Amino acid sequence: MLHPVILSGGSGSRLWPLSRQNQPKQFLALVGDHSLFQETVQRASRLDGVQPPVTVCSEDHRFMVGEQLQEIGVANGGILLEPVARNTAPAIALAALHVLASDADGLLLVMPADHLIEDEAAFRNAVTAARALAEGDWLVTFGIHPEYPETGYGYIRRGDALNGAGYRVQSFVEKPDQPTAERYLAEGTYSWNSGMFLFAARRYMEELERHAPQIAAAARQAYATAQRDLDFTRVDKDAFAASPSDSIDYAVMEKTDHAAVVPVSCGWSDIGSWSSLWSVAERDEDGNRYDGDVISIDTKGSLVRASERRMIATIGVEDLVIIDTPDATLVARKDRVQDVKAIVDQLKAAGRQEHLFHRKVYRPWGNYDSIDMGDRFQVKRIAVKPGGTLSLQKHHKRAEHWIVVSGVAEVTCDDKVFDLHENESTYIPLGSVHRLRNRGTELVELIEVQSGAYLGEDDIVRLEDVYGRS
Amino acid sequence: MLHPVILSGGSGSRLWPLSRQNQPKQFLALVGDHSLFQETVQRASRLDGVQPPVTVCSEDHRFMVGEQLQEIGVANGGILLEPVARNTAPAIALAALHVLASDADGLLLVMPADHLIEDEAAFRNAVTAARALAEGDWLVTFGIHPEYPETGYGYIRRGDALNGAGYRVQSFVEKPDQPTAERYLAEGTYSWNSGMFLFAARRYMEELERHAPQIAAAARQAYATAQRDLDFTRVDKDAFAASPSDSIDYAVMEKTDHAAVVPVSCGWSDIGSWSSLWSVAERDEDGNRYDGDVISIDTKGSLVRASERRMIATIGVEDLVIIDTPDATLVARKDRVQDVKAIVDQLKAAGRQEHLFHRKVYRPWGNYDSIDMGDRFQVKRIAVKPGGTLSLQKHHKRAEHWIVVSGVAEVTCDDKVFDLHENESTYIPLGSVHRLRNRGTELVELIEVQSGAYLGEDDIVRLEDVYGRS
Structure with missing residues (x-):
């Protein structure tokens, strides 16, 4: 079985101000209606005989991953949460262990969540070729046919042909300078290193044990003690943090004698900057x-x-x-x-917020947008998804006025629970225990006017939370 | 007595998007804390033996003129409302008639509201020189010493010296081409036509009667039948519309044999574009x-x-x-x-609004800002000045929720009148007759959430209005 593994660990500063730490580029609809993450998942889902995708992402992005998968109606093969960033080798190890738990012969198709591929047929043919090699125990990397002498990527030099479409890797080479990149382009035996791979989960773990045993051990320990939380698999923080931080290229691909490359020309781009978005x-x-x-x-x-x-x-x-x-x-x-x-x-350096969050902030229950702010007040537009429930909470320093402008909200305020319809309002006094919930099937939107001397997000006491945040 | 006349008729498309039809450049704080209009008024007020300024402006800007005068605490010598634009000759005639009504020997210092003058001492000296000439029956224009060969201004060529600082005007010349502008600069006898003038009101009307009798007659008729409305003098629309549209330059200055020019170098700029703002x-x-x-x-x-x-x-x-x-x-x-x-x-051409209004719209009672908008709702932040009163009104298609976030608002809703303090809210049902008023001494700010199928500004029935808008 083929298991897509979506690596969604990007931090997203290069497409600022659209990308923010809390919403990196893989979650943005940069070309078309879907995010790059969603397009990556959908592209993988259209392959033959494919299983639901396994996603590896950070704690901070877990609800966004869940929501974006739900939006496109793709079944979820697991969302593995990295408690700390340890680069790709440990992340892929978690995915490999996750797949091996149910499919000892499972193949992994590893794809970064933030890459664009324009020619899906070419990509599919390459996957077919890579799959045949992976079934023969090769660890396959996809090498992108270089279209110009890019100095920002690593290159892969191919060696002997293995089958009609694949080659032994002769060597991985670092980002070249301009003359070297031009030579690579002219020689015709070099490809860009795309960061996409296909191999058996078992083979990856074998090679990892051999060449980076500390990573393998840490990943095994972290996964073995992982906690299930809703749709998420939260691996053990201390165990995972004990892993060396290393890329799959350094830790495995450059060391194994079973590295293969399948060259492909599929309109690939990593959209690494605004100018590269412009060019695609x-x-x-x-x-x-x-x-x-x-x-x-x-x-x-x-x-x-x-x-x-x-x-x-x-x-x-x-x-x-x-x-x-x-x-x-x-x-x-x-x-x-x-x-x-x-x-x-x-x-x-200035301690600002504009690189961390958008004005509109995503939460597991929906989102809020700070539409206005003054000396002792703040106005938010709050959207609660069908089924969404904010935590049971109270504030020490602010009162809130809620006016529902669409849908039907269920409001808890101290010992009362009642429905609030469009064009109805309620008042949440300072210190009262309250909750907002959408039991309906349409989006609830409300305007919240906060009034008080201090209006920071940290003035919140969470008494209960269905998303495990209390 | 010297009466400053502030011509505030600019339409303000050249500094878009900061200037809008409803808030042209003279009302913007482009350099420093005060608007160009306010700076013009203050500069005039600091002259010796000067009377309160007379402002000529369009209907649309009357409340902004009133508010900006109030802000800087300058007494108001009259706000004359032009019901239609007829260029400067008729506008100045209205001001002359207004001054003559109380001061038969009054001198007018005519100044566009949207010009910048950096060297106030130089300006003051020029006014003193011009005043001496005006008292000797000359119609004086201020000629700006040209600093570069500008092709966007008209020029004035000086003739014989009249006193230490003034000259007969030899000729007014149209905007030159580049070589001509360079020649003017080299010859040293040309000044830029600044649009500022100083003359006796009586003399202006005499010369206008002589050279443009239709303008004089229309202005006399329009002023004689004007209506007083609060601080405003609203001249008769039909009578004023009957005036030919012409500039003071064409209608009077180029024709009179009593035109004088006082050259001045006072760091003058008309801020006619963003690049000229940059350069000053x-x-x-x-x-x-x-x-x-x-x-x-x-x-x-x-x-x-x-x-x-x-x-x-x-x-x-x-x-x-x-x-x-x-x-x-x-x-x-x-x-x-x-x-x-x-x-x-x-x-x-596209029938849009962005050239007409800012998101924040000024009203006689204060302002409102449309901070959010959705399918069946709109959120406004409303500020009511001390003493401000919105019209007694009702809406056919929307209900409103008001939450006070600062100050104390007096609310009328059908037969009830009550105060609403910070962090208090009320509901104005669809169809109910309501009013908002600030009886206090501090600004009232409230958040209004409108809910309804139609939310256009034209869904308003004004039953009473203290500003004469019902």
Whole structure:
């Protein structure tokens, strides 16, 4: 059986301000209606004889993974939570152990959640070829046919042919300088290292035991003592933290004598920056890509993205990236977008929030958006999904007014429980124990007006929580 | 006596998106804390022996003029409302008639509301010189010493000297082409036509009768039948509309044999575009002017203006103008900002609102800001000034929830009148007659949540209004 393993560990500073630490790029709909994570899952789900995907992600993103899987109606093969980041070798080990628990001969198709593949047929053919090799005990990496001398990727040099579509790996090579990259391109035996793999879970663990036994041991220990929590498998933090942090390339692929490469040309991109999104996006005849409400005059070669309820007008500009979000706008020269990281570093150093969260914050029960704020008040638009339940909570320093604007909310306030319909309101006095719940089948939206001397998110006492957050 | 006359008729498309039809550039704080209108009024008020200013403005801006005068604590010499725009000659005639009604020998110092003057001492000296000439029956225009060969202004050529500081006007000349402008600059006898004037009200009307009798007659008729409405003098619409539309330059100054010019070098600018604002603003060593929350890397020669609760980040850009407002952001090359007008034209043609109003809308009683909007609801933050009273009104298609977040609001709802304090709320059912009033001395702020199938501003029946809007 083939088990897709989706590695969703990206931190997402390179596509700021659209990506935030709390919502990295794999969860954004950058091209089309679905997020890169959802597209990755769907692409995998359309393969022949495939099992539900196993996702490895951080604690912080667990509810987003769950929600995005639910949105596309894909069955969940397991969501493994990394308590700390330890790079890809330990993450894949967790997935391998998870699959081995139910399928001793299971094959893993490992895919980063944030890559784009335009030619799905080519990808599928490559998977078929890789699968045949993996069944013959090879650890297969997918090598992307290089289209230009990129210096930002590692390369794989192929050796002897193994079957019609695969080769022994002769060597993995580091990110080259420009002349070296040009030579690789000219020689024709090099591929980009895509970070996608296909191998038997058993074979991966065998090679990991051999070449990185500490990682294998830590992963086994962490997985063996993992706790099941709703849809999530939360591995043991101390055990997992004991693992060395290392990539699959270093820990296994460069060391095993069973590394194979299947070259593929499938319109692959890792969308590592705004300029790479621009280059894979459909553009108008002046080379512009506009998303949202954009009015432009004499604009060329630019990527412009407006956010909801806002418009962007451009005049006479060229080769710019303009990304608007509710609380921050980026205007950058397209060939300087790698410096977005430096902006994020400045935000971090200043102790700000704009690199961590969007104004709209996702929670397991839905989301809230801080639509206004003043001296002693804050206004939030709160959306509660069907079935969603906020924690039973109280605040020491603020009272709240709730006005339902769509759906039917079940409100608990101290010893009363009652329904609140559209155009009805209630008052939650300071200190009262309260809860909000959506028992219906449509979204509940309400406006919350907070009033008080202190309005920080940390003024919350959670008495009960169905999502294990109390 | 010297009577400042502030011409506040600008329409304000050139500084979009900060300026809107409903809030043109004279009402914006572009440099410093006060608006250009307020700075113009204050500058005039600091002259010796000066009377309270007379303002001529359009109906649409009357409350903003009143509020901005109040803010700076300047007594009001009259706010004359133009029911239709007829250019400067008729507008100044209204002001002349207004002054003549109480001061037969009154002198008018005519100033556009949207100009910047950096060297107030130089301006004051020029006024003194002009005043001496005006007392000798001259109609004086202020000629700005040209600093570069501007092709966007008309020029004034001086003739014989009249006193130490003034000259006969030899001729007014149209906007020149580049070589002509360079010649004017080289010859040294030309000044920019600033649109500022000083003359006796009586003399202006005499010359207007002589050279543009239809304008004079229409203005006399319109002023004679004007209605007093609160602080405002509303001239008769039909009578005023009968006036030809003409500038004081064409109608009077170019024709009279009593035109004089007082050249002055006072750091004058008409801030006719974003690039001219950039050139008069203080800038950092890289030539950037930042207002608000801006983070930048390798940025040069740019004007960047962030709006409240939002940040702008720039990377590697040069000579850009970036202007952010709550509903629209402009990104333009600095030498292309004259095309802002074309953007405004596109907005007009598309029947949009972003050229007419800001998200925050000013009313005589205060303002409201549409902070959120959904399918069947809208959320507004409403501020009511001390003494402010909204109209007694009702809505056919929406109910409203009010939550007071600061101050004490007096609420009328059908037959009940009651006070609402901070952290208190009330419900205004659909169809009920209601009113909101601030009897206190501090600002009242409240959050209004509207709920209903139709939420347009036109669903309002005004039963009573203290500002004459019912």
